[in-house]
Amino acid sequence: MTRTESQLTATTAPVEELEIARGCPYAPNAQHVGFQQQGRPVKVSLANLAPGAPVWAVSSHADIRTMLIDSRFSADRQKQGFPFQVDGQPGNFRRTMISMDGPEHRDVRRSVTAEFTLKRMKALQPRIQQIVDGCLDAMLAGPKPADLVSALSLPVPSLVICGQLGVPYEDHDFFQARSNKLLLRGASAEERLRALDELLEFLGGLIAEKETAPTDDLLGRQIVRLREEGTYRREDLARMAFLLLVAGHETTANMISLGAMVLMDRPEDADALRADPGKIPVAVEELLRYFTIAEFIPTRVATEDVELGGSLIKAGDVLVALCNVANRDPEVFPGGDELDMQRGARHQLAFGFGAHQCLGQNLARMELEIVYSTLLRRIPTLRSAIPTDELPFKHDADIYGIHEFPVVW
Numbered sequence: 001m002t003r004t005e006s007q008l009t010a011t012t013a014p015v016e017e018l019e020i021a022r023g024c025p026y027a028p029n030a031q032h033v034g035f036q037q038q039g040r041p042v043k044v045s046l047a048n049l050a051p052g053a054p055v056w057a058v059s060s061h062a063d064i065r066t067m068l069i070d071s072r073f074s075a076d077r078q079k080q081g082f083p084f085q086v087d088g089q090p091g092n093f094r095r096t097m098i099s100m101d102g103p104e105h106r107d108v109r110r111s112v113t114a115e116f117t118l119k120r121m122k123a124l125q126p127r128i129q130q131i132v133d134g135c136l137d138a139m140l141a142g143p144k145p146a147d148l149v150s151a152l153s154l155p156v157p158s159l160v161i162c163g164q165l166g167v168p169y170e171d172h173d174f175f176q177a178r179s180n181k182l183l184l185r186g187a188s189a190e191e192r193l194r195a196l197d198e199l200l201e202f203l204g205g206l207i208a209e210k211e212t213a214p215t216d217d218l219l220g221r222q223i224v225r226l227r228e229e230g231t232y233r234r235e236d237l238a239r240m241a242f243l244l245l246v247a248g249h250e251t252t253a254n255m256i257s258l259g260a261m262v263l264m265d266r267p268e269d270a271d272a273l274r275a276d277p278g279k280i281p282v283a284v285e286e287l288l289r290y291f292t293i294a295e296f297i298p299t300r301v302a303t304e305d306v307e308l309g310g311s312l313i314k315a316g317d318v319l320v321a322l323c324n325v326a327n328r329d330p331e332v333f334p335g336g337d338e339l340d341m342q343r344g345a346r347h348q349l350a351f352g353f354g355a356h357q358c359l360g361q362n363l364a365r366m367e368l369e370i371v372y373s374t375l376l377r378r379i380p381t382l383r384s385a386i387p388t389d390e391l392p393f394k395h396d397a398d399i400y401g402i403h404e405f406p407v408v409w
Contacts, residue, residue, distance in 0.1 A: 059326055
């Protein structure tokens with residue numbers, strides 16, 4: 001029997017403010033768990049949207065996958081009311097490909113897909129191993145306790161993506177500071193906009209230097225290729241470089257820290273992986289599922305009325321994917337609240353789903369596999385200098401992780 005509109009929207013529960021912060025690194029927000037148990041998208045309010053904007057929290061694995069592949073749900077941040085706009089205005093000229101739809105998104109993504117093939121990522125493996133070993137050499141030679149974040153978690157992905165793009169690593173303090181400003185929830189819209197513009201200006205200047213003599217890196221190759229196609233625009237390449245630079249180090253850096261924390265907290269798992277390193281790729285997939293550090297990144301706005309999971313989403317309504325709780329959906333991951341290093345969870349949503357699925361996922365997986373295997377092999381006595389529950393977790397950031405991680409060995 002076809003459900004009527006009144007049946008689809010029949011809910012008298014008061015609208016709750018969507019909670020963002022996690023209370024515990026090993027568990028999703030309890031409010032999100034409650035939403036999932038209701039079995040359908042739930043209407044909520046969100047403070048950083050225009051007053052009165054209808055917002056839906058989507059928490060089931062199946063509903064989020066539908067939301068991310070149905071063209072009636074738009075990622076285009078030019079649309080009025082789209083959430084998480086830096087300046088709160090439609091027509092934002094600072095858009096990147098994650099905020100584009102259809103052919104526009106396809107063409108921009110296709111322009112760099114060849115830079116992230118599995119074959120090209122495997123060719124990077126020796127360089128990544130060299131970077132990891134160099135970071136650990138420096139950490140082991142220094143004083144204890146060491147901060148794992150500044151010694152390993154941040155420099156590894158930063159060095160890798162800087163090398164791939166052709167961005168001087170000596171500028172990492174500059175882009176890291178601005179990246180932090182963009183991702184910290186306490187920053188004002190003005191501060192975020194200033195950080196974004198400073199990064200775009202920096203990258204635009206770097207690209208301008210490469211225009212006279214394109215270098216053999218992603219930016220240099222893009223200049224040559226786009227010129228040949230007659231589609232080269234410096235500002236477009238700067239926006240692409242911004243997305244790859246920020247996404248290419250922030251997410252992996254935080255996963256390195258959280259995964260290392262697990263290996264220290266669960267010595268039996270560390271011993272099993274040390275004895276059989278071939279199981280590390282499966283463990284990486286489980287860690288990605290379990291922490292889902294970018295849980296609010298997939299956000300959409302409906303372009304027409306759509307039924308999703310038993311709720312009627314109206315044109316103009318906003319949808320926020322609660323990917324952390326969806327990655328524990330009991331319909332997909334039985335016992336999902338348990339961390340099972342042998343689970344195998346390739347259908348997890350940590351990298352998104354559909355056309356917008358993370359372009360750099362092959363690189364991220366490789367970096368994590370190399371870091372974890374090297375830590376297990378080279379520093380079997382690595383341990384946290386403080387109890388896990390005293391670590392400064394990033395409850396205040398859009399990408400979850402650990403601010404500082406003192407370790408000894």
